[in-house]
Amino acid sequence: MTQNASLKIGTRGSPLALTQAIETRSLLMAAHGLPEEAFEIVVIKTTADRIQDRALRDVGGKGLFTREIEDALLDGTIDMAVHCVKDVPVERPEGLALGCHLVREDPRDAFVSTRWESLWDLPEGAVVGTSSVRRRAQLLHRRPDLAIVDFRGNVETRLKKLEDGVAVATLLAVAGLNRLHMSGAVGRPIDTADMLPAVGQGALMIERRADDAHVGELLAPLDDAATGCRMAAERAFLAVLDGSCQTPIAGLSEIVGERIHLRGEILRLDGSEVISASGEADVADAAELGRRLARQLLDQAPSDFLVKTL
């Protein structure tokens, strides 16, 4: 790679993904005093983008949002990739590195409804749209009367479905709404004590070829150590629980001084039962904290609790 050739930033093509790639490019330009032309944003279609007519959990497998992008990294079509941490499986392909974490956005979920103020306002039996098994289980745990319908597609598509009356409410990540400058209009953030978000929610990771030292150096100033530490805890937690899309898992860490705090929970798909735990450790032991908390949850869970496949 010569210094003059533009570096290719790979991303999915949804408005949210594009916003994230543009933000990454701006950070790189500012950090190195480079012009926009130094970078090219390359849109890559993933399995998740191709399949719009079925729930992704019916398609199965991991990396539905990332696999094609990682292939493009490995074959040199792109030089770096911007991912929502939430979409990146914990098992990593050979030859790629995920060392760069941008400063985390708001990790909370937002309650989104054109009509109702909160989950507790919804009338008996109200229809709520979500395709996330975690959100489904958390909603049903609090409101077993709700009817949950599948809600695929990007943020705009889901908001359109609300307008069309397919459901009266949905849950979306505050981070995504913020990045699209839509949070003020539609979302009401839910306190994490009321609804624990997905592991990694609101955080972006930049991936590169492990042996590409030039890109590694360019990305170094963008890396936020606190976010990296939180991801180490949350993703170690997820790795032990072997979180697949079928298993409702939530987890969130916070750094307080030199300590990292982690809360986690696993739920039955129908929301009938939730097992939760929390713990803390020195920031240096973030990953060990994640593993310890996950083992604690597994020890408390009956053998039929974790759903591995459909």
Ligand SMILES: NCc1[nH]cc(CCC(=O)O)c1CC(=O)O
């Ligand atoms: N695949 C869905 C997805 N992946 C990441 C985000 C939100 C942004 C983030 O967590 O950084 C979303 C949308 C949502 O949950 O509302």
